[in-house]
Amino acid sequence: MFLALDEPKDENIYDTRVVKVSGKTEADAIIVILTENNEEVLNPTKNGDFSTTITLDTGANSIQVTAVAKNGDTNTIERTVSYSSENF
């Protein structure tokens, strides 16, 4: 099951709460995005591209992006993404 996640980059620290989640998978797959406080299901385009935004909590957040094929096959990518307004 093909899944590539372009954004967000693993272990990145963002200075905005809303960050983009984008990538590519198989056209007929379903994308499930789970965060600590939210969940989103979306369908990719005919090319397999997908894009949405998530809202981060302050500090380190764990996000899990899963592509689910029609036959039930899955591929999951987990990333740690942080939000901080502090300049260090």
Add this chain to the structure above:
Amino acid sequence: MKVIILLFFIIYPLSFILALNAHAATSTPSPVEAQIGELKDRIASRVAQLKLVEKRGIIGIVNDLSDTQITLTDVKGNTRFVDVDELTKFNGSSNSGSFGISDVKKGDTLGVLGLYNKQSRRILARSISELSLSKMINGDIVTIDPDNFVFNIATVKNEQFEISVDTKTKTLSYDKESQELVRSGFSKLKVNEKVFVKGNINKEDKKKIDADKVIVFPDIVKPTPVTQLSSPIPSPVTSTGSGKKLTPIIKY
């Protein structure tokens, strides 16, 4: 001819003198040039330093700790070294009182934001937060126990988890037509359906999860049937003759 010879005697020494001056100018730079060179070196050094260090945020479970260092295992299973200094801020998961490095224990989950050195592969922590993260898993429903509001799932790694559902659990179902998540319930779950679960791991048994949220995909069903509680599998035990009994592998 005399003019040419005269010009030769004038131009040759002059060019020699000019060449010497040029050489002197390159070998002993002026104070301004020296300052520019020094500035260039400092900029190059700073650029190299900036390239070597970058901001990063990680999540990990505490393996080991001292007054100045915490060793974590991150979500990918890698060992991460975190340095702590007087500028590191600590945030506890609850708002009760202050939280510092002395409150950190082995097994705690921490979120660390700091400066990662690519060469030493260490993070100088600027902020450390105690986290209480949900377990997020997905798999196929293997068995359902409607009497106890429990179902079992098998993940892609063939791990099995027992999922407990209670009145606080929010069950959602993916509607293919509207392409949205709609409210559902435990009674609508079926064996072999694809399911995503968020919840808290039972402290006594890490294979048990108290579900906060269940998302089921009724249209995505595992093609080959898996074990069902209602049809127990016969498991004849074969004697090896050596006193040990082997259970045969049964393929479904």
